[in-house]
Amino acid sequence: MSIQTQHTDTIAAIATATGGGVGIVRVSGKNLLPLAQEISHKQNISPRKAEFCSFFDEQNEVLDQGLLLFFPAPHSFTGEDVIELHGHGGSVVLNLLLQRVLQLGARMAEAGEFSRRAFLNGKMDLAQAESVADLIAASGEKAARMAARSLSGVFSHKINNLLRKLIDLRMLVEAVMDFPEEDEDFLQNANISKQIKDLKAEIEAIFATARQGAVLREGLHIVLVGAPNVGKSSLLNALSGEDTAIVTDIAGTTRDMVREQILIDGVPVFITDTAGLRQPTDIVEQKGIERGLSTAKNADAVLILSESKQALSDETAQLLADIPQEIQRIFVENKIDKTGEEPKLLNNNNEIKIKLSAKTGAGLNLLKQVLLEIVGSTPNDEGLFLARTRHLEALQQAMNELDNALIYTQQNDLLAEHLRHTQNELGKITGEFSPDDLLGEIFSRFCIGK
Ligand SMILES: Nc1nc2c(ncn2[C@@H]2O[C@H](COP(=O)(O)OP(=O)(O)OP(=O)(O)O)[C@@H](O)[C@H]2O)c(=O)[nH]1
Ligand SMILES: [Mg+2]
Missing domain, CATH: 1.20.120.430 (tRNA modification GTPase MnmE domain 2)
Structure with a gap:
């Protein structure tokens, strides 16, 4: 069925998450005043005014008490007649209310159908309708x-x-x-x-x-790569503030990917820790390394870890050659507490290098700052919109x-x-x-x- 011909019937759905103090059943369609009168036993229902009333079932038994709101077309979210029944938030009582509305001629709304009607009736354009879902x-x-x-x-x-x-x-x-x-x-x-x-x-x-x-909508996806034991899992734990990944001084500790989501300044960042890059000792490790590589190729940024004052391993250099140019690279020199260096952010011709310690946390704020810059998130981002x-x-x-x-x-x-x-x-x-x-x-x- 085409979308254009779908939006003539009456649709209904529970519009609120279950379990709250108040729950709302929302109805949209043509000529809904009779439905509102039938369910509330009220004849005079004023547009856009909250009416306190009882909601009745077909045997005239009270299902619930609450507020009824009637928005006649075209001044409603969908541009059609809209009724909202604000009852108590329990899922049983809300479902009874919804069943009653369905009995009176509505059908269950599909996902997004209220917004789709709003769009088709010119109440908002597509980009705006999408932002409803994004919000x-x-x-x-x-x-x-x-x-x-x-x-x-x-x-x-x-x-x-x-x-x-x-x-x-x-x-x-x-x-x-x-x-x-x-x-x-x-x-x-x-x-x-x-x-x-x-x-x-x-x-x-x-x-x-x-x-x-x-x-910002999708979140920033970053992947930690580098030789075994450079401190990738330690950095993941330091950033998330949790002991998500196992840390030991045994090279090859991480064998599969470990993911964690954090918020930096309100921005969602998804971090993936990967198995250290080296000649795999068995098939499990080999698979783990392969997975890490393919994740890195789809990330927004890769964090290439090495130990402070030590060169990148051959395997890490090889990986870098395989990662598409447009993916932002950030070189992280970890364990500065061992060498006594100060935390530092260096930016040479867009080659970003950060010296930090996952163990003491020194320099972590520099890393966070760089990640926010990649998102382009500045303290004053008034012109930004979600896309x-x-x-x-x-x-x-x-x-x-x-x-x-x-x-x-x-x-x-x-x-x-x-x-x-x-x-x-x-x-x-x-x-x-x-x-x-x-x-x-x-x-x-x-x-x-x-
Ligand atoms: N002194 C010091 N030790 C660190 C630091 N970061 C990690 N370590 C230690 O380095 C060792 C390896 O750390 P991991 O985080 O497991 O290293 P990894 O890169 O995840 O290693 P694999 O999972 O084997 O690839 C552990 O003993 C950590 O405690 C740091 O900043 N300073
Ligand atoms: Mg690890």
């Missing part, structure tokens, strides 16, 4: 604040601004195509190339911010299309075509040009009741 799932305070910013339209506003400029440009080009004999030099005079370059620069800036937002990989891809494609457009500034038909593609790509972010199956995919990842 609920936010793993840290920063991510939550940024999701709230996206929800309020900061990101969408930037995209719509770009779209407006792009449409102006397309109108110019298409006008010249329609009346070529009148405006031979018109495009030259309008300096189309410069306008395209300016637009691309704007997208680039938004891309940079969006990428930070995407990292998804999907958004980054669309922005990247839009930039590619503008590059193509720049090649064809002398060939109006091809120029027009690439500008049209650019607009399609940007439109995917706000949902203007998103096909049904993509929408289904996006909303199915929401929770029920949202």
